[in-house]
Structures are given as C-alpha cells and as structure tokens.
Amino acid sequence: MTFSIHGLAVARGIAIGRAVLVASSRMDVAHYFIDASQIEAEIDRVRIGRDAAVDEIQRLQASMVRKGAKETPHELAALLEVHLMLLKDVELSGGVKRWITDRLYNAEWALTTQLDVIARQFDEMEDEYLRERKADLEQITEKVLRAMRGVASPVALTSARAVRKPSQQDLLLDDTVDVPLILVAHDLSPSDMLQFKKSVFAGFITDVGGKTSHTAIVARSLDIPAVVGARLSSQLVRQDDWVIIDGDAGVVVVDPSPIILAEYGFKQRQGELERGRLTRLLNTPAVTLDGQKIELLANIEMPEDALGAVKAGAVGVGLFRSEFLFMGRRGKLPNEEEQYHAYKRAIEGMQGLSVTIRTVDVGADKPLDKSMQDNAHLNPALGLRAIRWSLADPAMFLTQLRAILRAAVHGPTHLLIPMLVHASEIRHTFSLIDRARVELDNRGVAYGPVKIGAMIEIPAAALTLKVFLKYFDFLSIGTNDLIQYTLAIDRADESVAHLYDPLHPAVLRLVAGTIVECQAQDKPVSVCGEMAGDISLTRLLLGMGLRSFSMHPAQILAVKQEVLRADTSKLKLWAEQVMAEDEPGLRMNRH
Ligand code: PEP
Numbered sequence: 001m002t003f004s005i006h007g008l009a010v011a012r013g014i015a016i017g018r019a020v021l022v023a024s025s026r027m028d029v030a031h032y033f034i035d036a037s038q039i040e041a042e043i044d045r046v047r048i049g050r051d052a053a054v055d056e057i058q059r060l061q062a063s064m065v066r067k068g069a070k071e072t073p074h075e076l077a078a079l080l081e082v083h084l085m086l087l088k089d090v091e092l093s094g095g096v097k098r099w100i101t102d103r104l105y106n107a108e109w110a111l112t113t114q115l116d117v118i119a120r121q122f123d124e125m126e127d128e129y130l131r132e133r134k135a136d137l138e139q140i141t142e143k144v145l146r147a148m149r150g151v152a153s154p155v156a157l158t159s160a161r162a163v164r165k166p167s168q169q170d171l172l173l174d175d176t177v178d179v180p181l182i183l184v185a186h187d188l189s190p191s192d193m194l195q196f197k198k199s200v201f202a203g204f205i206t207d208v209g210g211k212t213s214h215t216a217i218v219a220r221s222l223d224i225p226a227v228v229g230a231r232l233s234s235q236l237v238r239q240d241d242w243v244i245i246d247g248d249a250g251v252v253v254v255d256p257s258p259i260i261l262a263e264y265g266f267k268q269r270q271g272e273l274e275r276g277r278l279t280r281l282l283n284t285p286a287v288t289l290d291g292q293k294i295e296l297l298a299n300i301e302m303p304e305d306a307l308g309a310v311k312a313g314a315v316g317v318g319l320f321r322s323e324f325l326f327m328g329r330r331g332k333l334p335n336e337e338e339q340y341h342a343y344k345r346a347i348e349g350m351q352g353l354s355v356t357i358r359t360v361d362v363g364a365d366k367p368l369d370k371s372m373q374d375n376a377h378l379n380p381a382l383g384l385r386a387i388r389w390s391l392a393d394p395a396m397f398l399t400q401l402r403a404i405l406r407a408a409v410h411g412p413t414h415l416l417i418p419m420l421v422h423a424s425e426i427r428h429t430f431s432l433i434d435r436a437r438v439e440l441d442n443r444g445v446a447y448g449p450v451k452i453g454a455m456i457e458i459p460a461a462a463l464t465l466k467v468f469l470k471y472f473d474f475l476s477i478g479t480n481d482l483i484q485y486t487l488a489i490d491r492a493d494e495s496v497a498h499l500y501d502p503l504h505p506a507v508l509r510l511v512a513g514t515i516v517e518c519q520a521q522d523k524p525v526s527v528c529g530e531m532a533g534d535i536s537l538t539r540l541l542l543g544m545g546l547r548s549f550s551m552h553p554a555q556i557l558a559v560k561q562e563v564l565r566a567d568t569s570k571l572k573l574w575a576e577q578v579m580a581e582d583e584p585g586l587r588m589n590r591h
C-alpha cells in the first residue's frame with residue numbers, strides 16, 4: 001500500500017529505488033556489489049564466518065562441561081544453545097544466500113540485511129520471550145562479522161560495480177538486479193555519510209537530523225537526493241521496499257503505485273534536463289545585468305573534491321572543511337606529513353585558484369569518532385568546539401597550522417578560523433600561527449604566505465566586527481551556525497527545524513551588517529553557509545551587497561543563473577524593504 005513520510009528536503013532531485021535499511025551501529029559494514037563470478041566465493045565467506053562462530057560457541061560449551069555443571073550458570077548454557085540454533089537457522093543462511101545470489105550484495109551486507117529482515121519478524125511476535133531473541137540475533141551476527149573479518153573479500157571496494165540507472169520499464173517490470181538503492185537509517189554521522197561518497201546508494205533517508213546538520217551538508221555535497229528528519233522511516237520502510245525520494249519537497253513515497261511511479265519518473269527526467277541545460281553556463285562569467293562581478297566558490301570536504309569544484313566552474317575553494325580528515329580515525333589524528341599532503345592535493349587540484357582551508361571544526365554534531373559522540377555535555381554545540389578545541393590542544397593545532405603553512409608553497413592559500421568570539425582567542429590564535437612559522441624556520445622547512453580570515457558565525461562576533469577587522473585579512477559568514485546561535489535552534493534537531501529560519505530579521509540584520517562593515521573597510525567578505533547555495537536567497541544576498549558566495553559545487557550553476565538574471569542596482573532597495581519586515585519570508589514569497 002502506498003504511503004508517504006514527510007521530512008526535511010536536504011538535497012534536491014528525485015531518486016527511485018529499493019530500500020536498504022542499515023542500522024546505525026552497522027554503518028561501518030562494507031556495502032558493495034560483487035560480480036556474478038564471485039557469488040560462490042562470497043557465500044563461502046559467510047559459511048566460513050558462520051562455522052567459526054559455531055566453533056567458538058562449541059568450544060565454550062566444551063569448556064563449561066569440563067568445569068562441571070555447578071560452575072556453569074544454567075542461563076548461559078541455554079543462551080549458547082539458542083545462539084547455536086540461530087546460527088544454523090535456515091532462514092538466516094537461506095536469506096543471506098539470496099541477497100548474494102539475486103542482488104549481488106557482498107557477504108557482510110547480505111548478512112546484516114537478512115538480520116534486519118528477521119529482527120523485524122521478531123519485533124512483531126506476541127511472545128515476549130521470542131521478541132527478546134532479537135538481541136541474540138544481533139550478537140551472533142556480530143560474531144559472524146568478526147569471524148569474517150579474517151577472511152579477505154575477493155572484491156576490492158574500489159572495484160564496486162556502479163549501479164545502472166534503470167529505465168522506466170525496468171522499474172515497472174520490477175527488475176531485481178541493477179536497480180538504484182536508497183539507504184534508510186535512523187541516523188547517519190557526517191563521517192558515515194562521507195564514507196558513502198563513492199558508494200552504491202542513489203539516495204538517503206534518515207529519521208533524524210536538521211536541514212543544516214553536518215550530515216545533511218555532506219548529503220548535499222554528494223549531490224544525490226536526500227531527506228532527513230523523516231521520523232520513523234527506518235521503522236516504517238522495510239528492507240527492499242520500493243521508495244521514491246522527492247528531495248525538493250522533502251517527501252518519501254513508500255511502495256508507490258505504477259501511476260505515482262510514472263509521475264515521479266517524469267519529474268526525475270525533467271530535473272535531469274534542467275541540470276543539463278545549466279551546464280551551458282559553465283564557462284559564462286558570473287556577472288550581473290548591471291555589470292557586477294560575482295565570485296562563486298566551492299565548499300569541499302576532502303582534497304579529492306577539488307577536481308569536482310573546478311569542473312563545476314568554481315573560481316576557488318571558499319571553505320575546505322578540514323575536520324573530515326580527522327574523523328573516523330579511532331583517536332589517531334593525521335600527523336603533519338599526512339595533513340600537508342592532503343592540503344597540497346587540494347591546492348594543486350585547484351590549478352592555481354585559491355583554497356581557503358578552515359582549521360579543524362569538530363565537536364557538537366561532528367564527533368571525531370562515533371564513540372566520541374558528545375553525550376556527556378549538556379549543550380555540545382555551546383561546548384568545546386572548533387577553535388575552542390584547537391586552542392585547548394595547542395600541539396594538535398600547531399601540527400595543523402604547520403601543515404597548512406607548508407602546503408601554501410604550492411598555490412594561493414587562505415587560512416580560516418572557525419567560531420571565534422573573544423579578542424583573547426584571536427590573539428591566542430595569532431600567537432600560535434606565529435609559533436608554527438618559527439617552528440618551521442627552526443627546522444629549515446619552507447612555507448608559503450597565507451591570508452588569514454575569521455568565520456563570523458556567532459552573533460557576538462557579528463556585533464563586534466571592529467576587533468575582527470583589525471586582525472583579519474578577510475571574513476567569511478558561517479550562516480549555518482549564525483542562525484543556530486542567533487535563534488537558539490539546534491541545527492541538527494529536526495523537532496525545531498521549522499523554527500530554523502534564515503529569513504528571521506535578526507539573522508538578516510547580522511548578515512547584512514557584516515557585509516556592509518567589511519565593504520566600508522575594504523575587506524573581502526563571503527558567505528560560506530548553506531544560504532550561499534540557496535537560489536531562493538541569491539537575490540537577497542546580492543541586494544545586501546554580497547559579492548562572494550561559497551557553496552557545494554553542485555549548486556554553483558544554479559546560483560550563477562540567478563546572478564546572470566539579477567540587477568543589483570534594483571535589488572538594494574528591495575533588500576532593505578525585505579529586512580524591514582516583521583516576517584521577511586512572507587515578502588520574499590511575494591517577490
Ligand atoms: C557555517 O556554520 O555556516 C559553516 C559554514 O560552518 P559549518 O557548517 O561547518 O559549521
């Protein structure tokens with residue numbers, strides 16, 4: 001039966017495919033397709049893993065027998081029996097085989113998919129005892145996965161087969177292989193999301209998350225349709241259901257009827273045509289009707305993204321979120337050498353265009369590792385985040401600064417500092433930058449010149465620009481956090497997402513005030529938050545005087561189209577009128 005789930009639109013476009021439910025705890029399980037010739041080998045890997053788990057349990061049973069009945073709690077013996085029974089269960093092994101054979105899933109993926117199918121059956125059981133066997137199922141899956149780790153996959157992740165886009169006919173014929181897959185999860189961390197960058201998924205749905213949460217930001221950078229905050233979707237959608245993601249409306253349609261499928265298929269093709277048309281603007285300079293040159297820059301997460309930024313027509317990188325180099329490394333942070341090479345790759349990748357590297361911004365909804373998810377602090381977004389974290393760990397910060405300064409030899413580089421608010425933090429930051437230079441001098445290592453900028457993303461910073469303008473070469477407005485901190489709305493919390501409003505008059509006043517003040521003092525200023533890539537806001541930002549926008553590469557051409565149609569001489573007055581409204585959003589919609 002067709003039904004829809006409403007969430008938050010994150011990354012535009014339509015995706016149609018089959019649901020793949022992945023438990024948050026299993027996000028690190030590899031997901032890739034194998035070749036038909038590898039089916040037997042992959043089934044063998046599961047068998048070897050399962051045999052090893054059976055063996056482990058039987059050895060435990062034998063040792064219990066040796067110790068005697070008195071020392072062995074009855075419950076443990078019974079539990080091991082249940083585990084053995086589950087391991088030998090035909091539904092588990094038969095199901096796993098089917099996912100491998102019919103869908104060409106790799107062994108780990110097949111195993112966890114089948115686990116999810118059976119776990120749902122347990123959930124629906126009346127008998128409480130049987131319902132509780134779900135935990136046992138989880139445990140034995142974990143055992144098999146662990147045992148399988150020792151059995152190398154014959155298929156390298158990099159050889160993962162790309163998913164062919166199905167024709168409308170495929171979809172209607174319910175073709176089982178080669179259809180796009182839609183990832184459905186309760187939650188995804190930003191680094192989980194990044195891991196899926198080269199993956200097989202054509203779209204993402206999560207139960208939780210706000211529109212400008214970092215998970216949503218990475219989804220947008222992947223440029224594939226995604227909906228977050230689609231509450232309960234991971235419970236309502238079943239493994240293998242057909243789903244449609246409408247990334248523009250923030251809607252998920254489950255089990256669509258043929259008519260709905262055809263309608264969305266049409267919308268999907270329209271979207272693709274529109275994108276195709278935009279590529280004609282690739283080499284057109286971004287100049288408004290009244291001759292204002294507009295700088296369109298890219299936001300990137302990894303050095304490899306630089307190539308995509310150039311291809312998308314970016315004239316530089318306005319924000320390289322360097323923290324993604326630090327995530328998911330189980331506490332072992334990248335050393336100076338590794339960071340230097342990463343920054344160098346990004347700089348060289350931009351082929352002479354400038355790269356703005358933001359120093360590490362972890363904390364709040366960007367934990368270094370999942371295990372470090374900050375539940376200990378009541379308000380992690382107000383806690384030890386970004387520059388606060390860097391200043392609290394000078395050795396780590398100096399390592400990053402030295403790496404950036406060294407990389408600056410390879411091309412125009414800017415250094416950007418996040419979350420500053422106090423003059424003392426600014427001074428402390430500059431003293432560490434000086435120290436990093438001295439350390440390189442002492443080692444006789446070459447480094448390049450950098451322009452140093454600050455992010456304006458806390459209202460207090462926007463209200464005390466004088467001190468920022470005194471120290472910094474340029475400013476970059478981080479509207480994602482500026483909105484969060486101005487309106488006291490957690491950007492990652494979908495329950496207050498309806499109040500997260502870029503058009504709140506207070507937000508507009510802080511953004512416009514920063515732009516005007518920078519212009520008055522002849523300091524470059526850009527916006528690098530999500531507002532910069534939102535085409536419904538391009539004219540307003542131009543009207544405020546903004547001339548530099550940094551966004552996901554996928555947004556650049558759409559924003560350029562807005563720029564080409566704009567006349568800033570007319571937009572200035574209109575922007576002032578919008579900002580004077582109690583509810584600017586209403587006026588914007590009328591425009
Ligand atoms: C911002 O806050 O607007 C920004 C660009 O930084 P981030 O989204 O990484 O916090």
Ligand code: MG
Nearest residue numbers: 457478480481
């Ligand atoms: Mg920020």
